[in-house]
Amino acid sequence: MTACADATAETADPTPDARGATVDEPAEVTVTHAQGETTVPVNPEVVLTFDLATLDTLDVLGIGVDGVPKSNLPGRLAAYDTDDHLDIGTLFEPDYEAVNAARPDLIIVAGRSSSALPELDKIAPTIDLSNDWADFRTSIEDNSRILGQIFDVEAEVDRLIADLDAGITRTREITADAGEALIVLTAGGEVTAYGPGSRFGFLHDELGVTPAIEDVEEATHGEAISFELIAETDPDWLVVVDRDAATGEAGAAAEQVLDNELVATTTAWSENQVHYVDPVDWYIINGGLGTLQRVVDEVAGAFDR
Structure with a gap:
């Protein structure tokens, strides 16, 4: 299910305290995720997130979190690898x-951690802000609007989404004849x-x-291909993600892997139109x-020739 930004805020009626005075119950919002x-x-006061995309959005919004999976943090989010964060x-x-020891008010999972939701939800309210690859942009915007409602920053989220939409429109003008x-x-x-x-x-x-190939298998880990297929396809552009560079694993850099006689026959290689993307963002x-805006800007810069 694609996360939905349709949420209903609720504030309980004032209730009497021990002296007969009235106090407002904390506001709540019900979200569909x-x-x-x-x-x-x-x-929420104590927020834990296992989702780096959510962390990225909250970071752009200037909203702090209390706990993150530190062992997997990329350099771009190194500011959260401190003693101030669990x-x-x-x-x-x-x-x-x-x-459990953190006594969270909200836990956020997605993608890699989504299967843990049932157990985490026993500890505190847990939401799944997984992206939908088939409708990536919409799912990110919907998830961002959910965060906007939870943290009462809806206007700022709307502004960032408007900036993103404008960037996408500009980029499509650049790529139309690329x-x-x-x-x-x-x-x-x-x-x-x-x-x-x-x-x-x-x-x-x-x-x-x-796309140079329309029927690539739509799977998370892609479809294994040969250098011969790259040569036969002869794309005008090669857009390259270096997984080993992203994860810090030892191995030949993408530039070395693709530097062979077969790939060298492609238009992309001969026209110097091989773009190595930012592996952390992608x-x-x-x-x-924040990440999606950087991706849009990166593509616009690479294809603007």
């Missing part, structure tokens, strides 16, 4: 003892391809770049308003 509906407090496990596996592109990911010396509807399909689906974070 990837795994159902959950009622959470507005402006270490709550990994992107895939929560440290339930640490989470030719065909093939998205490839290198890892351990192997190459996989991605197309429309995949985890990197935003390049085609929203930014208007014509592979590790892969979502969030």
Whole structure:
């Protein structure tokens, strides 16, 4: 299910305290997310997130969090690797003892950590802000609006989304006549391809770049391809994600993997139209308003010739 920004804010009627005076109950908002509906407090005090895309959006909005999976933090989010932030496990596996001890008001999961929601929800209200690869832009905007309602910053979210939409429109004007592109990911010396509807399909689906291959398998990890297929496809552009660089694993850099006689026959190679994307934004974070804006700006800069 794609997360939805349709949420209902609720404030309980004033109730008497021990002296007979009235006090307002904390406001709550009910949101529809990837795994159902959950009622959470507005402006929760203790927030834990296992989702880097959410962390990216909250960072752009200037909203702090109390706990993150420190072992998986990329350099761009190193500011959260401090003693002021709790270490709550990994992107895939929560440290339930640490989470419980934090006494959170809100827990956020997505993608890699989404299967942990049932257990985490026993500790505190937990929402799943997973992205939908088939409707990537909409899911990010919807998830951002949910955060806007929870943290009472809806106007700021709307402004950021308007900026993003304007950037996408400008980028589509640049890519309209740029030719065909093939998205490839290198890892351990192997190459996989991605197309429309995949985890990197935003390049085609929203930014208007014509795919060199229409029927690439729409899977998270792409479709394994050979250098011969790249040569036969002869894309005008190669858009390259270096997974080893993103994860810090040892291995040949993408530039080395693709530097061979077959790839050298392509138009992309001969025209110097091989673009190596920011692997952290595209592979590790892969979502969030700040990241998506950077991706849009990066594509516009690469294709503006």
